[in-house]
Amino acid sequence: MTLGEIIHRFESVPSTNDTARDLVRDGAAHGTVVVADEQTRGRGTKGRSWHSPRGRGLYASFILRWEGAADPGTAFPLLPLAAGLAAAEAVLDSSGVEARLKWPNDLVHDRKKLGGILTEVVFRRGTPGYAIVGIGINVNHEAADFPDELRTVATSIRLITGRPADREDLLGRLCRALDSWYNSLIQGKRELIIRGYEGRMAFSPGTRVRVTTDRGETGGVYRGLTPEGRLLLHGSAGPGSFSFEEIQALDWE
């Protein structure tokens, strides 16, 4: 089934990812989408919250059941990258706004956060059973819609273009783009995803990058992504790579 053929719409839910998980338990089909006008307990990565004021953002979750995947075990680490690519493409096509990707989960514009991706993979007997990809995009937020602590670090399509954007159009494009990148993923086109993601990254090879992990802060020169989607940095001790899971924060010069 194509992503978005079934869309469950809600005025307000705690989190569309949680609603999607409930729908999976009730047997929802691959490609089912959950979208809400507001989230009262929107979730970000690393246990953070995702500010989700009513009528302003796009808050959507996609149920992916790995149908037709030759090897879900190797595909799933690249799922957040495929989702990031889809979101950046949909934003550009819908609004003309150039969203760059801040590995591994963020959409940014002029270093300000425009959107984020929360990918949750549920394993069954050691292999990925299904995934829920939650995508939040700041669409029609005015500055006053952001709480004080986000106002200087977040932006929206409307703040960038100076005019309201069409959330429905954005959702439609996001469904089509994610469907296409997901198909590339399950067909094993890893190289296409890695190269596509690198091409939309917020910083280019040769940039100095600092990352925070639970072992502390470290830095190096960005060299690209590995075939597994890990961030490759050349530090003073030589080359090293980082997985999504171990990164707590990332910044670049």
Ligand code: BTN
């Ligand atoms: C992040 O940057 O920390 C990820 C944010 C992900 C937010 C989206 S909004 C739709 C879906 N439902 C949630 O509760 N979170 C994701």
